[in-house]
Amino acid sequence: MTPTKALGAAVLSALLALSAPAAADTYPSKPIRYVVPFPPGATSDNVSRILAQRLSEITGQPVVVENKPGAGTALGAELVAKAEPDGYTLLNVTNATLAAIPHLVKLSYDPETAFVPLALSGDSYSYIAVNPEVPGKDLKEFIAYAQKNPGKLNFGTAGNGSLGHIYGELLKLRTGIDLVHVPYKGSAAALNDAVTGQVQVVLDPAALPLAKAGKLRALATLNAQRSPALPDLPTIHEAGVPNWNARLWFGVAAPAKTPPEVVAFLNATFNKILAEPETVEKLRALNLEPRRLSVDEIRAVVREDFATFGEIIKAANIKSE
Amino acid sequence: MDLLANLDLGLAVAVSPQNLMWCLVGCLLGTLIGVLPGVGPVATIAMLLPVTFHLTPVSALIMLAGIYYGAQYGGSTTAILMRMPGESSSVVTCLDGHAMARKGRAGAALTIAALGSFFAGTVATVLIAVASPLLAALAHQFAAADYFALMLLGLVGAVVLAHGSVPKAIAMVLLGLLLGFVGGDVNSGVQRFTFGIPELQDGIGFVPVAMGLFGLAEIILNLEKGVDVYGAIARIGSLWPTREEARRAVPAVLRGTALGSVLGMLPGGGAILSSFTAYVLEKRLSREPQRFGDGAVEGVAAPEAANNAGAQTSFVPLLTLGIPENPVMALMVGAMMIHGIQPGPEVMTKQPQLFWGLIASMWVGNLMLLVINLPLVGVWVRLLGIPYRLLFPVILLFCAIGAYSVANSGFDVLLTAVFGLLGYALAKLRCEPAPLLLAFVIGPLMEENLRRALLLSRGDPSVFVTRPISLVLLALTAVLLLSVALPGVRRLRETAFAE
Numbered sequence: 102m103t104p105t106k107a108l109g110a111a112v113l114s115a116l117l118a119l120s121a122p123a124a125a126d127t128y129p130s131k132p133i134r135y136v137v138p139f140p141p142g143a144t145s146d147n148v149s150r151i152l153a154q155r156l157s158e159i160t161g162q163p164v165v166v167e168n169k170p171g172a173g174t175a176l177g178a179e180l181v182a183k184a185e186p187d188g189y190t191l192l193n194v195t196n197a198t199l200a201a202i203p204h205l206v207k208l209s210y211d212p213e214t215a216f217v218p219l220a221l222s223g224d225s226y227s228y229i230a231v232n233p234e235v236p237g238k239d240l241k242e243f244i245a246y247a248q249k250n251p252g253k254l255n256f257g258t259a260g261n262g263s264l265g266h267i268y269g270e271l272l273k274l275r276t277g278i279d280l281v282h283v284p285y286k287g288s289a290a291a292l293n294d295a296v297t298g299q300v301q302v303v304l305d306p307a308a309l310p311l312a313k314a315g316k317l318r319a320l321a322t323l324n325a326q327r328s329p330a331l332p333d334l335p336t337i338h339e340a341g342v343p344n345w346n347a348r349l350w351f352g353v354a355a356p357a358k359t360p361p362e363v364v365a366f367l368n369a370t371f372n373k374i375l376a377e378p379e380t381v382e383k384l385r386a387l388n389l390e391p392r393r394l395s396v397d398e399i400r401a402v403v404r405e406d407f408a409t410f411g412e413i414i415k416a417a418n419i420k421s422e
Numbered sequence: 423m424d425l426l427a428n429l430d431l432g433l434a435v436a437v438s439p440q441n442l443m444w445c446l447v448g449c450l451l452g453t454l455i456g457v458l459p460g461v462g463p464v465a466t467i468a469m470l471l472p473v474t475f476h477l478t479p480v481s482a483l484i485m486l487a488g489i490y491y492g493a494q495y496g497g498s499t500t501a502i503l504m505r506m507p508g509e510s511s512s513v514v515t516c517l518d519g520h521a522m523a524r525k526g527r528a529g530a531a532l533t534i535a536a537l538g539s540f541f542a543g544t545v546a547t548v549l550i551a552v553a554s555p556l557l558a559a560l561a562h563q564f565a566a567a568d569y570f571a572l573m574l575l576g577l578v579g580a581v582v583l584a585h586g587s588v589p590k591a592i593a594m595v596l597l598g599l600l601l602g603f604v605g606g607d608v609n610s611g612v613q614r615f616t617f618g619i620p621e622l623q624d625g626i627g628f629v630p631v632a633m634g635l636f637g638l639a640e641i642i643l644n645l646e647k648g649v650d651v652y653g654a655i656a657r658i659g660s661l662w663p664t665r666e667e668a669r670r671a672v673p674a675v676l677r678g679t680a681l682g683s684v685l686g687m688l689p690g691g692g693a694i695l696s697s698f699t700a701y702v703l704e705k706r707l708s709r710e711p712q713r714f715g716d717g718a719v720e721g722v723a724a725p726e727a728a729n730n731a732g733a734q735t736s737f738v739p740l741l742t743l744g745i746p747e748n749p750v751m752a753l754m755v756g757a758m759m760i761h762g763i764q765p766g767p768e769v770m771t772k773q774p775q776l777f778w779g780l781i782a783s784m785w786v787g788n789l790m791l792l793v794i795n796l797p798l799v800g801v802w803v804r805l806l807g808i809p810y811r812l813l814f815p816v817i818l819l820f821c822a823i824g825a826y827s828v829a830n831s832g833f834d835v836l837l838t839a840v841f842g843l844l845g846y847a848l849a850k851l852r853c854e855p856a857p858l859l860l861a862f863v864i865g866p867l868m869e870e871n872l873r874r875a876l877l878l879s880r881g882d883p884s885v886f887v888t889r890p891i892s893l894v895l896l897a898l899t900a901v902l903l904l905s906v907a908l909p910g911v912r913r914l915r916e917t918a919f920a921e
Contacts, residue, residue, distance in 0.1 A: 140464075140749060140752070140829070141464065141467070141468035141471065141749075141752075141753050141756065142468075142746070142749065142752035142753035142754075142755060142756035142757075143752070143756070144759075146468075146756060147756050147759055147760055150471065150472060150475075150760070151760070154472065154475070167830055168468065168829070168830060169829070169830050169831075170624075170829055171620070171621065171623060171624050171829060171831075172620045172621075172623040172624065173623075175620060175623075176620055176621065179620070209620075252880075255877075255878060260608065260611075261606075261608070261609075261610065261611035262611060281877065281880075283874060283877055283878065284608055284609055284611075285608070285874075286608055286870070289745050289746050289747070289752070292745055293739065293743065293745045294566075296562070296743060296745075297562045297565070299565055299566065299878060300878075309764070310744050310764045310765065310766025310767070310768065311743065311744070311766060311767070313764075313766065313768060314766055314767035314768050315767075316743065316767055382762075383760070383762070386759060386760075386761075386762040386764075387759055387760075420610070420611055
């Protein structure tokens with residue numbers, strides 16, 4: 102940093118410090134806008150409504166959930182990235198918005214510096230599941246079958262560059278099997294075709310109810326821990342696939358320049374909410390495991406995911422312009 | 423018998439005072455938002471979702487379902503009175519429904535729509551109760567190749583939709599296809615016709631196109647003509663259908679119900695097709711196809727029955743598999759999950775009260791809608807008596823709100839205005855917007871399924887003729903195509919001989 106810049110930064114932080122106490126004392130003094138870059142009914146939307154309701158009850162201010170879907174979450178994220186950084190505009194994020202989409206889409210904001218994370222509201226459990234007609238009772242046998250039949254099996258996903266696509270390509274990279282990617286518009290259609298056998302494989306959180314009912318056969322949980330919903334199902338590590346480092350989580354973020362006091366307040370408040378047994382129960386019903394991390398801890402998680410997704414997307418040559 | 427015991431359980435749940443009340447609230451709200459042009463069930467359900475947190479899961483779902491089919495009923499009201507389709511399914515109702523209104527038969531058109539919808543809703547509800555698993559199995563016979571063939575049939579049908587010149591109809595279909603291509607390609611992710619505008623990356627929404635081409639264009643044309651009272655176009659007339667109208671409507675409702683029940687449960691666009699297909703079928707079967715577009719009763723009765731039957735059977739994939747086939751169903755899944763119910767095949771056995779209560783409430787809701795809507799027919803028709811200079815700014819305002827509310831997007835309001843101007847230009851050129859709109863909806867689905875079918879067959883085109891469903895649909899397409907082309911061929915020959 103040059104001396105002038107350092108001086109400028111010092112003056113700026115002094116000014117911020119002067120104005121800050123007032124902001125922290127009174128925040129929030131007006132309604133908070135909570136942007137969800139997905140349509141109503143999506144998991145992101147459900148998580149947001151649970152958190153928004155509690156945030157509103159605690160702060161006494163209305164928290165308005167605003168769905169702003171489009172361009173693979175880029176529209177909603179851009180809206181928040183360019184919003185006034187005063188703590189009155191929040192963004193519901195997934196790690197895909199923060200760490201995967203920047204590798205896939207040209208964005209009008211800098212994904213690495215635009216946001217400050219406030220909460221990690223839940224790790225999501227995803228599953229690899231196959232149509233029941235597909236041979237192989239566990240992941241190992243399935244992989245052996247796939248190796249003997251290269252290019253015969255299809256995996257259906259929610260679209261190009263979706264998490265299911267990234268999971269599928271990662272599986273191909275780690276095991277050397279050859280699966281054909283069949284993109285759909287949204288995971289519902291892909292799951293439907295997996296049940297009918299049009300495609301054989303899906304890698305998706307929403308495979309759970311179908312697996313429980315025997316319409317699909319779950320082969321592994323794509324997480325580091327076993328899923329409480331299917332405790333007998335091995336994790337992908339236990340099933341013998343090495344170095345599985347992709348994951349999905351949900352969180353909350355704000356524009357990067359939001360005053361530190363407000364960030365600290367929101368981080369503490371969200372972590373308080375995420376500790377409430379009733380909220381935890383609601384989130385678990387959505388297949389999520391809430392975590393309570395500091396802002397710096399979440400930043401570290403984002404950095405790790407950013408590198409991981411970058412590596413997979415580059416290695417598998419995933420494109421979604 | 424199991425079924426009777428189940429229905430008994432369901433009815434007991436549905437007619438409990440609390441659930442009856444929520445059903446009524448849902449139906450009323452649904453009718454209201456259906457009547458407001460452009461404000462659809464998705465935006466309304468999204469707004470009301472927090473309210474349902476405090477209800478029991480059954481009550482919550484009953485209310486949300488009420489909003490959904492209430493909006494289907496209400497949507498036809500604006501389509502008939504103001505040529506303003508709020509929902510994709512009410513687009514075809516505009517064609518002959520509004521023509522009837524112009525002839526002073528608005529009351530009859532609304533009554534037929536309400537009675538036809540009630541009948542179709544009742545049949546479809548019974549069908550769901552009796553044969554959900556069977557219906558789901560039937561829907562599962564459809565693979566990508568079959569969808570493609572179905573969409574192709576629909577596209578050829580789009581030409582038949584047209585009232586006037588066939589070349590102009592084909593031009594409109596092509597324009598609709600081009601508009602449908604806007605956005606990211608599902609297979610490759612490549613952006614098409616988006617000009618770097620992020621709002622176009624997911625394609626153009628249905629509401630801006632439909633509301634612009636039909637509703638706004640209609641307003642511009644009316645203002646140009648200097649219409650001062652909408653109703654002045656015609657007397658209000660009797661609210662009840664004549665004997666002749668009823669005679670024509672009954673078989674159309676029956677056919678529409680059958681068609682809608684089947685097409686409605688196909689995941690991914692099936693519901694959209696049902697009302698269009700019902701209209702095309704009626705026009706083909708009619709001995710006087712020239713009456714269509716000019717206020718044919720069948721053109722209102724069949725699509726209205728089809729879209730309501732489809733609205734009910736679209737619950738089948740949700741109830742049997744937990745897979746939502748349209749945005750409203752996705753919201754229902756969200757509502758279930760918030761209440762800790764994992765939607766899926768197990769709901770039927772593990773939560774019988776919820777499953778059968780919801781089904782029984784569908785019928786109760788349809789009955790309520792009939793009771794709400796029949797007396798309202800007179801009220802709606804009187805709306806036409808409001809001076810147009812007072813009426814049109816209100817319609818315009820609701821259009822803007824409706825366009826905005828779909829995705830909280832100001833861009834969509836702008837798009838609606840642009841399509842309004844396009845609709846005006848098309849009207850001046852005597853080109854009809856209905857084939858354009860159908861192609862706009864079907865085109866992307868057709869392409870998606872064509873490419874998926876070829877991807878799954880590893881590039882072998884024979885899948886389209888080796889699958890029986892696809893083969894039959896393609897054969898039907900060929901027949902329809904010939905029946906459109908032949909009169910043209912004959913006319914061409916006649917002119918050649920004349921020279």
